[in-house]
Amino acid sequence: MKASELKNMDMRELIEELNSLDFENVGGWPAPIKAGAAVLVLIAVLLMGYFLVIKDLNAALEQQQREEASLLKSYENKAFEAHNLDQFRAQLVEMEQTFGALLKQLPKDTEVPGLLEDITHTGLGSGMEFEKIELKEEAEKEFYAELPIEISALGDYHGFGSFVSGVAALPRIVTLHDFVIEWPTDKEAKALGLLNMNITAKTYRYSSQDGGSQSTGPARGQNK
Template identity: 45%
Template structure:
């Protein structure tokens, strides 16, 4: 078959074309349909598949994280309950408004019992914080090293929380030390709302 025969093909009589030409046209149409099918249908599905696979990976990772939490849920609940109990115990160590005066007496009595002389015992204004209030007390006491230690130890042994801040110890005379500090106790503020 030559080019002259190709030019003489009759488009009104396709059935009369030579077999190699018909086979070539059929193959060309099949390739065209396949390419068209790919671009109009399959390509979009492949992109959707790729997106779905990525989403599956992220969902699988999220599932594994949540499953790990769910496996430990009972432990977390138990730990939360222990923390609530511990927090409640700590809150009970904070004085309420009516116990503050007794706590001030306890602090001064602890110092006197340790053998200290008070030059300054000045309760300051309450400083509100997030859920509690600080009650600072300015202290200036005289005594020897062991008396100061007994006083600090006595404060730590009180049933209520008392902390010592800004401690300064200087010598005054032979064997006598001057301790200047701020003792802070704390009060839970939620009681005022009740």
């Protein structure tokens, strides 16, 4: 008899033996069958235990590990801040002093005419001839107001450079924007080699309309 026939016979006998099992009399099963059934039951119990208990516990463990890492990072950051608290306080004081000094450079309403005079004197001292210097409507920003000044003047390149340097050296904050330099329409001025410059100067005024806590700090800075 061939080995394949023996194998088929063994399988048939196994199937017939399984079909003949009495599930109400498990103790009477053959020892190999009981051993196999015990192994299958053990595997089923392990699988059920994994999916019903261990899997959820693993997920909870991973979540706890992530929370632990997050708390550890937060602890490290707070420990660093606590260790450098005195340095941070010193930096805050320095920033408040710097902020107060900058606020002092923002003109008050009553100082704007004087600022216009300073700009005019700076231009005249640079050899420029003003055709227009006009304060336009201010624009309100978050905590300050922007005051644009439109300037139109005649001069040469050297005069323009000297004017820009002079404005930058003013004690008040003034920024220059939108340069336009072109030949003048006046033929005589053009013959003299003069150019027309249109420029917008912007100065800034502190606005306390935000009220309360924001206006208190700058007020202290201005009184220093």
